[in-house]
Amino acid sequence: MTGTRKQSAGEHPPFAVTVDLAVFTIRAGALCVMLVERGQDPFAGSWALPGGFIEPDEDAAAAAERELMEETGMEVVRYHLEQLRTYTTPDRDPRMRVVSVAHLAFAPDLPDPEAGSDARGARWWQVEEILSDPDAPQLAFDHREILTDAVERVRSKLEYTTLASQFLAEPFTLAELRGVYGAVWGVAPDRANFIRKVLSTEGFVVPDGGTGQASRTGGPRPALYRRGEATALHPALLRPRGTGPEVPGPQ
Template identity: 70%
Template sequence: MSEHPPFAVTVDIAVFTIRDGALAVLLVERGEDPYAGSWALPGGFVEPDEDAEAAAWRELREETGVQRFPGHLEQLRTYSAPDRDPRMRVVSIAHVALAPDLADPKAGTDAADARWWVVDDVLDPEDGEGLALAFDHRQILLDARERVRAKLEYTTLAAQFVAEPFTLPELRRVYAAVWGTPPDLGNFRRKVLGTDGFVVPTDAHGSATGSGGRRALLYKRGSATTISPPMVRG
């Protein structure tokens, strides 16, 4: 007989995209106890025949209808507080995913609803109320947002939030959405254009603006992954 009580392993996924100029996260309304009626990050139990990443993609598809996308996915951290789940001892391997132009979700399996929420409306609303999330998902979301904010300083991750081809103003708006304030324009251009392989210019230009100014050059993502020295938040 084992001296150790059984426990389960789950995955939770903080999926970010930019919608209407704001950082948005995908949440599901739980249809079953515990926390029925509460909003939560998509996730669920890891099956015996799959690893954590496969479980994350499967749960995302089953609960929201969002199919695997060619964006960015990484492990955030492990959450293992003994009382984080009232059902039993549950350890969660949380993930962060992000991509541009993600579709509207459709609730499935045990989710009653699924929708995009502006992250600031969930965590830092002007009225101070916020959204009560199930389990420890508020802390996971706080950690996930900070992970993305920090990685935008020293990596080229921001380019994963824009669809190709894109303009530099579109890329700068990613920083504004994630950080809450845009980076200094001069420093932004120096970092992006001075980092070999951050962006690669194309031969095309964006649509003309009503102001009669020059059309912005279009870029695609390059092969670089780091920015050194980093682009520090204001």
């Protein structure tokens, strides 16, 4: 029986590893994603997720944090950052074999981004516009696929975790928290059931002691809350099925 010869590292063609970032925030009640206009080929003039190559002395998480700051000009004190998945299609980048370790990030009240040195511009786009409007810009590389996967990850996270509060600056009202679900899911959960679920989940939110602005109808001033220590929801707060805008898959 003939054994299989093991290949040495030098026999494999070189390839690069990058990070791509799907950065979300909520603006005017809509879920928005940060995109940069590429200033260099390939895809010069096209919109893309921010990102870049991983340096030899850093891991993927450190590269994601660095790119988040460098390419967008943001200095965010508190944000959620997690690895999404790895994209390895051989021809995803026309320059060479490039593997991307994609991440998603979100934080409240993010400012207008500043384009990095290799980008023509940077701005927030409504997710629904990018993924559902046929007249919206086509994203470079496989970034539409990455964005679609990231949106689904965030939607799922809101069902099983308390991360919705990470989209809000503290303190916040329960109406503002419910608005996060409406922005991410495309439809807000039932108000009474939502309030019951949030207040019955120990550590989801904790009272701030203050009150927000009174409503236009002159009702009582709403109570203010802060994030609690809980991280998971048991049972889950499931999103309504068959409602809200559908996110189409990659084209």
